[in-house]
Amino acid sequence: MLLVLSPLACAEKPAAADQGRQFIDRSVVSFPEEHAGHRLREAHYDPAQWENGVSLDYALAQAPAALQFNIYVYPKGRSPAADALSAAMNEVEQAIRHFEKSGEYAGVQFGDITSFSVPAPIGSRLDDPHEAPPGSDFDNELIRLTTVSPTLDGRRCLLSLTRKTVPARSLAYVFYSQLFLIKVRASVPVAAMDAEDFNAQVDAAVTRLVPQMRVxxxxxxxxxxxxxxxDTGDKDRDxxxxxxxxARxxxxxxxxxxxxxxxDRxxxxxxxxxxxxxxxxxxH
Structure with a gap:
């Protein structure tokens, strides 16, 4: 897995108690053993390669055993979401191209990258922010700052390839949440599953499992x-x-x-x- 760790910037004047501390000392990544019928087969984390984060292998409910479904949760740092997602999808392509050059894969074809949203790990405080009653500019800005989107927006890419002479269907997804990237890769031999069923089952599993990744x-x-x-002299304004x-x-x-x-929790x-x-x- 390729990883570029973005440095995080603290405020210009950190609190005295924070002097000498890192912006983040540790992260706890938690995930379900089973959720919506999808069962965790294996989890892997190597402390010596912490930058690679945690890799998870799930067996999907009602899917053939040949379907491989992996989730990778690893640190990214502060970044505009769009930039983080673009970089993550580039990592996916680079990794696959690497396997293609090595001969592991052949005939790799990437489809269009599209938007894909799942329920957010942390939901909105408002049932529907768009239905909030109108207020002053201050009220509206306060609502904007304190409203968390009910969805987590990511990217999805459909691709096809041949692995060790076996044609395969494949999907890749990326999400950015809680300063981490969440990457999903799924693949299955063409002979084991038709395209419509594969797409539907994997989309559904991503929608259920990604929100369960907590950092x-x-x-x-x-x-x-x-x-x-x-101090401007205007008490209300200040x-x-x-x-x-x-609030920010x-x-x-x-x-x-x-x-x-x-x-830790x-x-x-x-x-x-x-x-x-x-x-x-x-x-730092």
Missing amino acids: DNYGACGTIQLALAA TQANALEL EMARVQRENCANNGP EPVAGREREILVYPDGTW
């Missing part, structure tokens, strides 16, 4: 850091500016799923987890 980040990223507005800054930071902490410190029945501990200097 809890611990470090200075969980500290609320405020850049208070300069109060609103500071309220928006606080609280939304950032929730979006990145960060906690300043404290124990207790293990949850039916879920497994891997803890990624980062060497000093990884996040």
Whole structure:
């Protein structure tokens, strides 16, 4: 797996308690042993190669045993979502082209890259943000900052290839969530499954399983850091500016799923987890 880790920038004046700490000291990646009939066959994490994250192999419900379905959850860092998704899909293509050059794959054909959305791991606080009552510019901006999208938008690409003389159908998906990339690869021999059934079953599995990938980040990223507005002499205006800054930071902490410190969440029945501990200097 190819990985380019994007550095994260802290605020210009970190809190004294955060001096010497990394933006993220560790991340806890958790995932279900079974969900919607899809069963975890194997999970792999190598602490010596933490940048590769966690790889998961699931057996899909009602799918032939020959169908291979893998999820990769690995750190990316702060990035505009569109850039992160483009980079991730490029990684997918580079990896597949590498196997093609090595002779593992042949006749690789990539289809169009399309948008693909699943329920977000953390849902919106509003039933429907578009139906929020109209208010002042301040109210509207506060709602915008504190509303979390109910969907996680990703990318999907259909491709075909031949592996060891066996023609195969394949799908690739990428998502960006909680400072991590989530990549899904699925493939099946053409003879084992028709295209319509393959596409439908894999799309459904991605929709069910990707939202179950949770990343809890611990470090200075969980500290609320405020850049208070300069005193303009207008008390109401200054109060609103500071309220928006606080809302912006609280939304950032929730979006990145960060906690300043404290124990890891207790293990949850039916879920497994891997803890990624980062060497000093990884996040800065």
